[in-house]
Amino acid sequence: MRTEAELREIVQEPSQTIWDKDIARIDEHARTLIAHSPFVLLATANSEGTCDVSPRGDPAGSVLVLDDHRLVLADRPGNHRLDSIRNVLHNPHVGLLFIVPGMNETLRVNGRATLVSDAPFFEDLTVQGKRPRLAILVEVEELYMHCAKAFLRSSLWRPETWPDRGSLPTLGRIAKDHLGLKEISAEEIDKGLDLDAETNQY
Template sequence: MGMTEIKTLDELVALAGEPAERTVCKIQDRIDEHARNLIAHSPFVLIATASAEGTCDVSPRGDPAGSVLVLDDHTLVLADRPGNKLHDSFRNIIDNPNAGLLFLIPGMNETLRINGRARLVSDAPFFDDLIVKGKRPRLAVVIEVEQLYMHCAKAFLRSSLWQPDTWPDRADLPSLGTILKDQIGFEPTAAEADGYFAESNRTHQY
């Protein structure tokens, strides 16, 4: 299949154009009152990181809304919760502190984007403020904000993400146990694996 590849910035700009002045001007370097409000109402954030070699990773993070701490106009904190222990994001942050965040709020089509520099901490006075359901995290990610801006609603409107009538029937999609059974030859049956994951999700969230 033939592909026309864009290899230079000039080629990209010629095809896609330059951003409008108001788009460039919306980029801020601090957490203002509107950003604080959105962060406080967001239960779900994606964090993007890259290794020193440029290998990228995007990881979902979820907690009750209000769990992300805003320490000041330039600093926020995400608690780490139990996961798969691959620590892809953390390995990347140790090698390369640059990180990007995308905050989502259910039912809201606009998103908040933040770019900055990340570091890992294992303890700090604010760790008690990261306790959820009695569990204190062992690690947290501190983000020093360098860029912050709102992302428009077009992607969410095109995808109809928040419209339940457009969602696929869950029964038409394979379960995690079925997928892992086919991909890596899991020893338990798919049903047994699904039971294990359901119990783990129920009892090991924090």
């Protein structure tokens, strides 16, 4: 399949209402959802189009809405790869998916991002006394609600459908195998990861 015409032979055109739901601004409803979302997925791509999706988590209300067309989120300490940040340097187009716990619908935002290392709003991005080193400022170009079907199909918010955590490998086990680490146990890696998670969140 190489053309949209071929694609539309399989999937019909959406109704005009589906296109019209993009309001391209942060209205009162979007502000409310952003204020209650502790978790957002950030999609970026480099200049060659190679994509990356990064999870971003902070206490609800930590993503700031500056006005009807701009929002900003802090860049917290991570693995120092800076995949998303480096992508934004070369390609400003980003996508955000805001998730509110227990809510099946999500808020989708697409726009252009810039990196900021200092601004008056950095004080409002401070969490647990830690001021971020960088922030991602997004100028909103598209904004619309995404329906509940994916969350309903996956039963994401139903604990009775969740797998037994004990049946899944720990990150230490995965890291040991992926990196071929022979001189350290998975348990030791897990202890180190747990300590880092507790002491280096911000």
